[in-house]
Amino acid sequence: MERRELEAKGYLVTPGFIDLHAHLREPGFEESETIASGARAALRGGFTTICAMPNTEPAIDTPGLVAEVIARGRAAAAARVLPIATITRGRAGRELADLIELSAAGAIAFSDDGSPVDDARLFRHALEYARTKDLLIIEHAQDTSLSRSGAMHEGVVSARLGLPGIPSAAEETAVARDIAIAEMTGARLHLTHLSTRGAIASIRDAKSRGIRITCDVTPHHLAMTDDWVAGSRAFAWEREGHGREAPLARNGPAPAVDADRFAQSQARLSLEKPPARAVPYDSSIKVNPPLRDWSDVRALWEGLVDGTVDAIATDHAPHASVRKNVEFDQAAFGISGLETAVSLVLGGVAAGWADRNTVIRALTTGPARVLGIQRHDDDWIAIDLDSAWTVAAEELVSMGKNTPLLGRTLRGRVVYAVVGGKARYDGGVRGASPVGSR
Amino acid sequence: MRWSRRHILDTDDWSTEEIEAVLDTTGAMVEVLSRPVRRAPPLRGRTVVLFFAESSTRTRVSFELAARTLSADVVNISASGSSVEKGESLYDTVRTLQALGGDVVVMRHSSSGAPYFVSERTDAAVINAGDGWHAHPTQGLLDAYTLRGALGHLAKKRIVIVGDVVHSRVARSDINALVPLGATITLSGPPTLMPSAWRCGQAPAGTTYEMDLDRALDGADAVIALRLQKERQEGGLLPSLREYTRVWGLTEARVSLMRPGAPVMHPGPMNEGVEIDAAVAHGARSLVERQVTNGVAVRMALLYLLVGTPTLEAS
Numbered sequence: 001m002e003r004r005e006l007e008a009k010g011y012l013v014t015p016g017f018i019d020l021h022a023h024l025r026e027p028g029f030e031e032s033e034t035i036a037s038g039a040r041a042a043l044r045g046g047f048t049t050i051c052a053m054p055n056t057e058p059a060i061d062t063p064g065l066v067a068e069v070i071a072r073g074r075a076a077a078a079a080r081v082l083p084i085a086t087i088t089r090g091r092a093g094r095e096l097a098d099l100i101e102l103s104a105a106g107a108i109a110f111s112d113d114g115s116p117v118d119d120a121r122l123f124r125h126a127l128e129y130a131r132t133k134d135l136l137i138i139e140h141a142q143d144t145s146l147s148r149s150g151a152m153h154e155g156v157v158s159a160r161l162g163l164p165g166i167p168s169a170a171e172e173t174a175v176a177r178d179i180a181i182a183e184m185t186g187a188r189l190h191l192t193h194l195s196t197r198g199a200i201a202s203i204r205d206a207k208s209r210g211i212r213i214t215c216d217v218t219p220h221h222l223a224m225t226d227d228w229v230a231g232s233r234a235f236a237w238e239r240e241g242h243g244r245e246a247p248l249a250r251n252g253p254a255p256a257v258d259a260d261r262f263a264q265s266q267a268r269l270s271l272e273k274p275p276a277r278a279v280p281y282d283s284s285i286k287v288n289p290p291l292r293d294w295s296d297v298r299a300l301w302e303g304l305v306d307g308t309v310d311a312i313a314t315d316h317a318p319h320a321s322v323r324k325n326v327e328f329d330q331a332a333f334g335i336s337g338l339e340t341a342v343s344l345v346l347g348g349v350a351a352g353w354a355d356r357n358t359v360i361r362a363l364t365t366g367p368a369r370v371l372g373i374q375r376h377d378d379d380w381i382a383i384d385l386d387s388a389w390t391v392a393a394e395e396l397v398s399m400g401k402n403t404p405l406l407g408r409t410l411r412g413r414v415v416y417a418v419v420g421g422k423a424r425y426d427g428g429v430r431g432a433s434p435v436g437s438r
Numbered sequence: 439m440r441w442s443r444r445h446i447l448d449t450d451d452w453s454t455e456e457i458e459a460v461l462d463t464t465g466a467m468v469e470v471l472s473r474p475v476r477r478a479p480p481l482r483g484r485t486v487v488l489f490f491a492e493s494s495t496r497t498r499v500s501f502e503l504a505a506r507t508l509s510a511d512v513v514n515i516s517a518s519g520s521s522v523e524k525g526e527s528l529y530d531t532v533r534t535l536q537a538l539g540g541d542v543v544v545m546r547h548s549s550s551g552a553p554y555f556v557s558e559r560t561d562a563a564v565i566n567a568g569d570g571w572h573a574h575p576t577q578g579l580l581d582a583y584t585l586r587g588a589l590g591h592l593a594k595k596r597i598v599i600v601g602d603v604v605h606s607r608v609a610r611s612d613i614n615a616l617v618p619l620g621a622t623i624t625l626s627g628p629p630t631l632m633p634s635a636w637r638c639g640q641a642p643a644g645t646t647y648e649m650d651l652d653r654a655l656d657g658a659d660a661v662i663a664l665r666l667q668k669e670r671q672e673g674g675l676l677p678s679l680r681e682y683t684r685v686w687g688l689t690e691a692r693v694s695l696m697r698p699g700a701p702v703m704h705p706g707p708m709n710e711g712v713e714i715d716a717a718v719a720h721g722a723r724s725l726v727e728r729q730v731t732n733g734v735a736v737r738m739a740l741l742y743l744l745v746g747t748p749t750l751e752a753s
Contacts, residue, residue, distance in 0.1 A: 156640045159633030160450065162550040162572030162607060167634070279558055281551025325529050327549035329570070 001429065006382040006416060009430055014360050016048025016079075016379035016417065018367040020138070020216055021113070021192050021313035022338065024050075024081070026072065027065075028057025033318040033399045035069065038338070039078035041398035043425040045314070045338040046363070046414035048379035049080040051371070054091070055114040061086040061097045063105035070106050078424055079417075080379075082108040082371075087126045087137060093117055096126055103135055108371055111138035113192065118144055120177060127187035136371065138190045141178050141199070142289065146170035151329045153226040153290040161230055161280065163329065166290050172198035179206045182213050190370055191215040193315045195289040197299030204308040214370045216313040217300045219344040220335050224291045228404060229328075231280040235344075236297040237351035283324045283331035284404045287317070301353045304362055311367040312359065314341050318400020336400030340391060342383065343410035350411070378421035382429065387413040441743045445557045445564040448573040449614040457582065457618055463739035464583050464732070470507065471735055480746035481510035487540035487562070489515045489531070492548045496706060497567050497576075500730070501544045504737035508746065513540065528552060532559045541745050545569075550607075563744045565737075571605050577705055578611030580736040582619060584729050585660055588701045593620035598654045598696075600686055601664030601713055602631040608705045609664060617644035626654040627664075627686055630675040651686050655695040662703045663688050666713045679712055688714045693723060701725045 003013045024038035033041075035052065042050045052069055054060030060069060066083050073081025085107035086097045091114070099110060110130065116139060117123040123139075130137050147170040152158050154165020175191060179202060182189040194200060194215050206213050223235045285291065303309040317334025324331050345359045368375045390409045393401040417425040439455050449457070470478050486505040490498050493516070505512045515535070528547075535543055536559070543562045545553055550570030557564040568574040582592070589595055597616055603609045603625055613623055623645040629637055637647050648654040655661060670676050693702055702714075702723045710716045719726060 154634060156635040159604075159635045159640075160610070160642070162570055162610060164571075165634070279554050281554050322527075325527075327528055327547070327555060328551045329549045 001416065001423065003380060006429065011382035011415060011429075012385055013380060013382050015364045015375055016381050016419065017046045017342070017363040018371070018375070019047045019050040019314050019316070019338065020190070020311055020367045020370060022050040022052060022316040023055065023318065023334070024052045025318060026056060027068075031320040031399075032323070035072040035081060036076035036078065037397065037399050038316070038318070039073060039076040039081055040425075041316075041338045041396070042079035043417040043419070044397050044414060044427065045341050046381040046383065046417060047079055047314075047338060047341075048376070048381065048417060048419045049082060050338075051082045051084050051108055053111060053113045054084050054086045055112075059086050059091045060084070060107075061089050061091070061102070063098070063101050066102055066105040066107050078419070080419060084109045084111050084113075084138065086110065087112045087117055088122065091115060093119055093122065096122070096129060099126075099129055099135055100133055103133055108373070109136040109138050109190070111140070111192070113138065113140045116140050116142050116144060116174060120181065123178070124181050124185060127181055127185040127189060130187045131185065134188060136188045136190060138192050139178055140193070141171055141174035141191045143170045143174045146173070147288075150290070151286060152229050153292050155226055155293055157226045157230050163229070166288070168196040168198055168292065168296070171196045171289055172202065175199040175202045179203075179211060179213060182206070183209075183211045186212065189213050192313060193218050193221065193289055194300070194309070195221045195292050195296060197296045200299045200303040200308055204303065204306070207308060214310040215308070216311040216367070216370070217304065217309050218313060218315045219337060219341040220287060221289070221291065222297065222300055222304075222312070222348055223344040224285070224404070225294050225297060226291045228285045228291055229280065229282075231277040231282075233278050233404075233408070235347055236294055237348055237353055239294060278404075281328040282404060283326065283328050284335065284402045284406070286328060286331050286333055287315075287335050288333035301348060305354050305358055309362065310370050312341070312345060312362040313367065314338050316398070316400075317402075318398050319402045320399070321401065324402045334400075334402065336396065336398050336403045338398060339396055340403060340405050340410065342414060343389075343412045346385065346412035347410070376420065378418065380418050381414050382416035383412060384415045385412050387411070387415070389413050444744070445553070446575050446740055446744070447553045447557060447564065447566050449575045449578055449611060450573070452614065452618065454618040457579070457615055460579055460736065460739050460743065461583050461586060463743060464579070464735045467735040467738040467742070468732070470738070471731075476507055477509060478507065479509045480742055480748070481505065481508035484510045484541040484745050485513060485539070486510045486542045486544060486741065487513045487515060487535055487538065489535065489543055489545040490567070491516070491528075491552075492546050492568070494546050494568065496730070497546060500733045501567060501737050504734050504741060507734070508738055508741055510741065513538070528555060529559070532556050535562065536560045542741060565740060565744070568607055570607065572607050572610065573614075574607040574611045574705075575614075576733065576737050576740065577608050578613075578615035579740075580729060580733045581612050581662065581703060581705075582615040583736055584703065584725050584732050585616070585621075585701070586619070587728075587732075588725060589659060591620070592616060595621045595659040596624060596657070597621050598624045598626060598658045598661040599664065600626040600651055600654065600661060600688070602666050602670060603627055603636070603664065604631050604633050605667065605670075606664050612662060613642055613645055617642070622646075624648050624654045624658065626651045628676060628682070631670065651692065652695060655692055658696045658700060660701045660703065661688065661693065661696065662705075663713045665705065665707065666709055668709075683712055687712065688718050690715065690717055690721070693718055699723065703729055706730070
């Protein structure tokens with residue numbers, strides 16, 4: 001189908017989304033996800049390009065492994081899969097991987113994600129060495145000595161639940177270190193899945209000083225707070241007395257063209273009450289960095305609106321049920337996020353926390369700029385902004401059913417995805433025959 | 439009031455009426471325990487499964503005695519260590535418990551929240567006998583019963599809880615049981631053993647933090663000392679046990695700062711000479727043994743309210 005046809009049917013047609021951060025688990029953890037299942041799940045979420053994190057088994061630290069991920073991504077014939085390779089050999093944090101050779105083999109960026117590079121000296125050398133080809137380093141910014149035993153955000157909720165906390169300072173101190181090293185080396189550094197207001201403030205300041213640093217935030221950190229661990233299921237914008245904040249745009253109110261839709265969405269928000277409560281200690285909410293408190297969520301949206309935050313990335317982290325169907329403190333970290341991402345962030349848009357163009361940019365041109373790639377003009381998607389759908393495990397294409405949104409009705413859904421000019425997903429466009437769905 | 443709870447997982451959302459209902463029922467159970475033949479029939483034909491994944495002789499024996507006094511059949515299941523290391527998952531154990539068909543599962547587990555996990559996956563009523571750092575509801579209720587007995591009532595009484603609060607399910611359950619009865623709580627202990635949010639103006643309703651134990655005890659109506667695990671020092675949370683004892687140990691001089699005769703409690707087992715002096719532990723103010731006795735009665739009350747038939751008459 002043509003873009004114009006879909007626009008005429010009332011769909012929002014946008015460039016395909018680019019995800020800077022997805023875990024596809026292959027090789028090594030194929031019971032949780034494969035490159036093919038992840039790349040198909042991506043299309044369901046509107047992502048026509050996804051960057052695959054290298055914390056697989058083995059970790060992606062040789063050119064042959066990079067080539068293999070590329071080949072399997074092509075074979076999936078779904079979203080484009082761009083491999084990220086490790087910064088250090090085996091992600092062990094001891095010696096540098098062959099960054100130049102890995103780049104030549106097709107690695108789009110470098111990250112030891114899952115673990116930060118704890119050794120500041122080695123991290124400095126990684127950034128210095130990356131300058132040879134102006135390579136992009138993506139860092140999971142966290143001081144592991146502060147976060148190590150934690151299971152959730154450290155705050156009033158963790159105190160009540162008796163769970164060991166991951167303090168905001170674990171991220172904030174690491175971000176401060178990383179900014180200082182980025183400044184001294186002049187390398188391209190991207191900090192992924194930032195979750196704290198302190199980190200956003202530091203990035204804002206670093207950018208104002210001209211340091212080459214970019215960052216992303218995840219849909220779950222934009223939508224959920226730490227009290228979800230205690231059983232709350234209210235999105236940040238549904239919190240009592242906080243549904244109707246003035247739009248955050250610094251340069252005046254949200255665009256007038258959206259006023260009607262905004263009013264309608266607000267009316268809907270009050271109709272679609274979230275389920276009152278869920279059982280506490282649901283391991284599907286366990287994620288690293290952890291869901292933070294409401295003021296952190298507001299700071300992430302502020303960063304998105306003022307450009308401090310460059311991109312929204314999913315940190316899609318599928319897990320086989322055996323890793324989640326255990327005690328909270330024993331459960332694996334991670335939320336399966338590709339297929340719910342756009343619905344979540346559109347929820348914040350409907351509540352007036354950012355305008356729609358801001359979040360679409362953060363899913364398209366923002367991540368393209370971080371990666372330093374040209375967007376493909378023939379990668380595009382169509383979104384049905386009004387479609388309400390209920391998240392169900394059996395409907396998710398990802399093998400990872402680990403999302404706290406199961407059973408939740410969300411609004412806004414990708415219905416059509418085109419990659420390289422070919423329709424790769426058709427989720428039931430009105431008056432069309434399905435192509436490649438499921 | 440009509441009892442409506444199916445499980446006892448935490449008391450954090452209990453009303454004052456619910457807590458009072460348990461304490462009043464506990465009074466009736468104390469009477470049963472004082473009979474020449476300590477046996478009543480309301481749990482006849484019921485099976486109580488004691489599932490202790492973390493060892494605890496005292497609490498297990500207390501529950502076992504409570505269940506047997508009410509004529510229940512008792513089954514013990516112990517599993518040690520974390521599920522993941524041992525290869526047997528909690529999920530497996532729950533399926534087994536479900537297949538065995540007990541009416542009540544009393545569980546102790548080292549992971550906070552584990553009783554919620556079990557309650558979602560079994561038809562039995564679940565009683566939390568202590569989960570990680572989170573909750574120990576029967577301890578909180580037995581402390582409330584014991585304090586009410588000693589002080590008459592808890593309205594406007596100020597109770598000091600001193601020690602390792604951050605790792606203490608007892609402290610959390612004491613707060614949840616005592617505050618709804620009108621007590622205020624002063625938490626004391628080293629800042630490293632206090633939840634950071636509670637030190638920074640976000641302490642639970644009815645509680646405050648006072649680092650200085652002498653000031654906390656000044657004029658207080660009772661004190662509850664918490665057990666100090668020796669590994670806190672190795673974890674870098676304390677310089678030494680000696681310094682802890684000097685600054686936060688309960689000595690005779692310290693307890694005399696409270697109102698005359700104000701009682702001293704401890705959930706046990708005590709490290710005498712660390713968090714509490716032997717003279718205080720066994721002195722005239724000590725209610726430690728009464729806590730143990732009352733513990734059986736509180737556990738009987740909960741078993742009775744959850745699955746008992748409404749008669750306490752001896753058969």
